[in-house]
Amino acid sequence: MVLLAKKHVALYVSGGIAAYKAAYLVRELIRHGAEVRVVETAGAQEFITPLTFQALSKHAVYTDRFAQLAPDEVAHIELADWTEIALVAPATADLIAKVANGIADDFASTALLATTAPKFVAPAMNVHMWENPATQRNINTLKADGLHIIEPATGFLAEGYSGKGRFPEPEEIVATVNDQLIAADTSLPLHGQSVLVTAGGTRERLDPVRYLTNNSSGKMGYALATAARKLGAKVTLISAPTALPQPAGVAYVAVDSAATMRTALLARYADAQMVIMAAAVADFRSPTVAANKIKKTATDYQLTLTKNPDILAELGQQKHHQFLIGFAAETQNLLTYAQQKLTSKHADMIVANDVSSPQVGFDHDTNAVTILQSNQAPQQLPLASKEVIAQQILQVALATRKLQA
Template identity: 60%
Template sequence: MSLANQKIAVYVTGGIAVYKVAGLVRQLIKAGATVQVAMTQSATEFVTPLTFATLTKRPVLTDLFAVDQPDQVAHIHLADWSDLAIVAPATANVLAKLANGLADDFVTTALLATTAPKLIVPAMNEHMWLNPATQRNVQQLVTDGLTVMQPATGFLAEGYNGQGRFPEEAQIVAQATRLLTPQLLKDQVVVVTAGGTTEPLDPVRFIGNRSSGKMGYAVAQVAAMLGAKVILISTRPELAVPAQLERVIYVQTAAELQGAVQAVYDQANIVVMAAAVADFKPVQYAPQKIKKQVNQTDFQLNLTKNPDILAALGQQKTTQFLVGFAAETNDLLSNAQVKLAAKQVDLLVANDVSQTDRGFNADDNEVTLLWADGTTEKLPLTTKVTIATQILTRIAQVQK
């Protein structure tokens, strides 16, 4: 999801992490936002306003009493202009000021006048962060409706590890995007499965497939952006977990995935079965590595069918909106139509996985939506995040 056409005011206050905000501003602009920076005088001691002016192509605001445009009150104009205000890094000092409504410079005066959502990104020494006064101020800001991120833990400027580091740019951009995204799935519980299940033959071999899990992770990411409480059930622990998920459950086999889904199915409003589940598993598991015999030229493997998880969920569903995926290499629509009827899903997402530029392992996808009422819609080739956005937006519209 992008920040296209969004107007974001970035308020920079005086901590050592100021230098990291330049990268954040750059990422916000790359995501499509128009960014206006305002700085406290203390912040200008760490990084000059010229740095931010060069990045944003806009003059940096620092002086509450400057009259560059007599027809505007600068701090009020910025407050009214903003779709989102980000305070980064937010020092203990500015947290205290904001919590108590103080306005003694351009930054705090503009923030006091801002009615748009506010995202606070603290960064400071661990002892300052954990001080009871700071924690009281943070709680007051949360009570007042501001979003306060938790600082990261790691190596601090003082030379030791602790909590207080500036969060990663990607986490901040993701939180900003969430705050600017209509909460179409607010308070909905969305269960998403992702990745390909594996069925072990012996301690070193397994039956699996080429599913990367990227489509399921995109669905989980977008669902969280849309305000849902997301439970992700994944076979891919190596993938970065999207921000703001309620819970992540890792599984390997089809049986484990089935158990994990069943455990949360009753509480779910929407279930998106994006995982590629192995249809068969070995009849027997060999506790030791299967060794090739001398002069052996073939090996017979006996398989048995795995439970049909999607079909079982279709039979059990009450109020859940159930979404299935059909990964096909030929006769996409005809095979998908059969699966749509057999699985009793509300929506089937069909995609061709025979091509290398989309589907399995790719960042892009092209899918056809088959609805239970018989209507179909083709979504053209685009990123999996965009596909996930289109799918979930349509589901939200149907649920109204």
């Protein structure tokens, strides 16, 4: 689901050094299927020419509030009426002040004043300008007026030192806009529902430098969290350590061991409508963790392990209204073990995969799974990207939950 597809996006570019990044932003919006028209302030034109944006957007660029592109239209009103999403990026302190105070003295400020569509503002400026009380008052006014503020990043500034005020990366801006569209779309099947997703392989400490773990990359769980968010859910991703970036629009809880994952889940379980246990949780742990690094000795080292709590079974026992999905990663007797898990854990669905098969399961970008549910024939999902598999799993879950309702 690409929410920006076919959307009319008016991009307002104001005069700061970050204006050149707006060209990349136009390309990113178009890549997501949006139709883009660009407005440039006089200051922006000092940094990047209208011809650049015209070539990228395939539309004439708005620069002069008195220039009429069509004799029977008032240009700034026509653009305001056409707009489905207004995006001010980069937004200078000057343009922010104008919009916050209703000043309309150029094309950009006039068109924005006439626009009733959702507005997003991505400030970019020096850290001292950003922190100035006047700027912060104006930002708070925009928030109170219902505008969405995309917070500037912290990093190296044009002035040669670091601080908050950097223009966010175009991909981050588009992800933020998409996430706000998701939050506002009440037609999405998981709109407003709480979904918990676990991901990654837990780590069970032996000493300060060693631990027991597995080959899970977290990719399947992260794909499921992203897919659930795109369906409108309020997603909390409870993640063991991975090398993956946090998905946009998803609440993130970092854990390490089975014990910390269990604590995080139980604290949120009662409020969840759906729980997806995609993490590879260690079955065993050391009953004690050495305070210092265990030193190599001349004799063999004997490692004693004790069982971890069975989190999925515990959630199954406590289940009331939740739709509970577990995973079974096996190397033999896939359906037998997965069916046993479905019954013994009191899960609504088990997603089983044979991790000994090529390109399936741990640390791959692709997966192939079999879905098991009570009183239903196993449903096979053939090899595909984990993003596609995640979407298909949720489609099956939604269809099943609808039948149960």
